[in-house]
Amino acid sequence: MRFADITGLEDVKTNLINSVKNNHLAHAQLFFGPEGSGSLAMALAFATYLNCTNRQAAPGEMEDACGKCPSCQKMAKYIHPDMHYVFPVSATKNISGKDVISNSYLPDWRTFLQKNPYANLSQWMQHYGGEDKQANISKEESRHILRNLSLKAFEGNYKIMLIWLPEYMHVSAANGILKILEEPPAKTVFLLVSSDVEKLLTTILSRTQIFKIRAFTDEEVARYLTTRMELPPEKAEQLARLSNGSLAAAINGTEEVKNDSHGIYSQWMRFCYDRNFSQLIQMADDFHQFSKDAQKALLLYGLNILRETLVYPYTSEENVKLRGDERLFVERFSKVMQWNKVQLISEKLNEALYHLERNASPKIMFLDLSLQIAGIIRS
Numbered sequence: 368m369r370f371a372d373i374t375g376l377e378d379v380k381t382n383l384i385n386s387v388k389n390n391h392l393a394h395a396q397l398f399f400g401p402e403g404s405g406s407l408a409m410a411l412a413f414a415t416y417l418n419c420t421n422r423q424a425a426p427g428e429m430e431d432a433c434g435k436c437p438s439c440q441k442m443a444k445y446i447h448p449d450m451h452y453v454f455p456v457s458a459t460k461n462i463s464g465k466d467v468i469s470n471s472y473l474p475d476w477r478t479f480l481q482k483n484p485y486a487n488l489s490q491w492m493q494h495y496g497g498e499d500k501q502a503n504i505s506k507e508e509s510r511h512i513l514r515n516l517s518l519k520a521f522e523g524n525y526k527i528m529l530i531w532l533p534e535y536m537h538v539s540a541a542n543g544i545l546k547i548l549e550e551p552p553a554k555t556v557f558l559l560v561s562s563d564v565e566k567l568l569t570t571i572l573s574r575t576q577i578f579k580i581r582a583f584t585d586e587e588v589a590r591y592l593t594t595r596m597e598l599p600p601e602k603a604e605q606l607a608r609l610s611n612g613s614l615a616a617a618i619n620g621t622e623e624v625k626n627d628s629h630g631i632y633s634q635w636m637r638f639c640y641d642r643n644f645s646q647l648i649q650m651a652d653d654f655h656q657f658s659k660d661a662q663k664a665l666l667l668y669g670l671n672i673l674r675e676t677l678v679y680p681y682t683s684e685e686n687v688k689l690r691g692d693e694r695l696f697v698e699r700f701s702k703v704m705q706w707n708k709v710q711l712i713s714e715k716l717n718e719a720l721y722h723l724e725r726n727a728s729p730k731i732m733f734l735d736l737s738l739q740i741a742g743i744i745r746s
């Protein structure tokens with residue numbers, strides 16, 4: 368994570384960079400922002416910046432970590448030996464008792480950060496599979512914090528202790544780290560990331576320098592969704608409005624939109640069936656804006672559904688794999704479509720895939736395909 372990866376929040380970035388340049392780096396900092404804001408991402412970007420051995424600024428832009436030096440590469444994979452992570456955890460099927468500390472969950476934590484560094488606690492718990500019990504930061508964990516920080520830095524520069532959601536610290540754990548938080552060893556930095564400072568002990572709060580991270584604006588969320596998640600602008604703006612500045616919610620929503628092959632495909636077939644040409648033109652426009660992978664995925668999904676349609680009348684109840692809307696769609700479709708028409712449409716989808724691979728214009732290809740399907744259905 369680099370500063371450049373975070374949309375907006377230039378004022379916070381500038382303050383952080385200046386604190387290093389002017390030798391005013393506070394040894395305990397608290398990034399405080401609402402759920403789905405850039406608070407955790409900002410702490411990660413700052414940690415990367417601190418240990419980068421080749422900080423640089425592109426012309427006209429602010430300074431940032433280089434993203435290429437050995438330190439940056441390890442930070443990007445969340446495996447830097449001087450970067451320690453502490454976060455709320457709870458017992459799972461495989462982890463219990465004294466092992467319920469952050470270190471035991473690091474592989475999950477890495478994939479979690481890679482997937483969505485804007486997510487909240489319940490998303491984290493879902494990710495590592497601890498949905499039933501309350502997660503917290505235990506007293507045992509505070510002992511590990513002290514032990515980790517008593518070690519020499521492996522690679523020189525800063526030793527960093529990132530504590531995500533310190534408001535979930537057990538009181539005895541919080542008390543256990545007060546002293547080291549106030550007077551950490553040389554070149555040691557605490558980065559705390561909280562979404563609820565009201566729940567933080569004042570003794571912790573008073574020992575940190577606070578950076579307030581505002582929620583993202585709708586424009587910032589939409590920009591992230593179009594540039595990073597390849598969502599068409601219209602969909603991105605719609606999702607941004609619905610997610611109230613929470614990138615966590617917006618990223619989740621994007622996955623749903625992307626996974627909604629069935630919704631898109633069934634709508635498309637309905638317009639073909641109705642010969643609704645104005646809507647088909649609009650849809651070809653929409654498909655044109657999808658990434659190539661998404662265009663292919665849609666066609667492959669269609670082929671899959673057509674295959675199911677062919678075998679559906681001959682499949683016994685217990686062997687039907689489809690559920691819910693998909694099943695209903697196939698059931699109806701198999702009733703109104705003769706076998707040879709389903710075959711013909713499959714051929715057209717295969718041809719479309721072939722042309723897509725060879726860089727045909729998606730817009731023209733999808734419109735042509737829609738007209739052909741409409742023709743076959745009503746022939």
Ligand SMILES: [Zn+2]
Nearest residue numbers: 419433436439
């Ligand atoms: Zn670097």
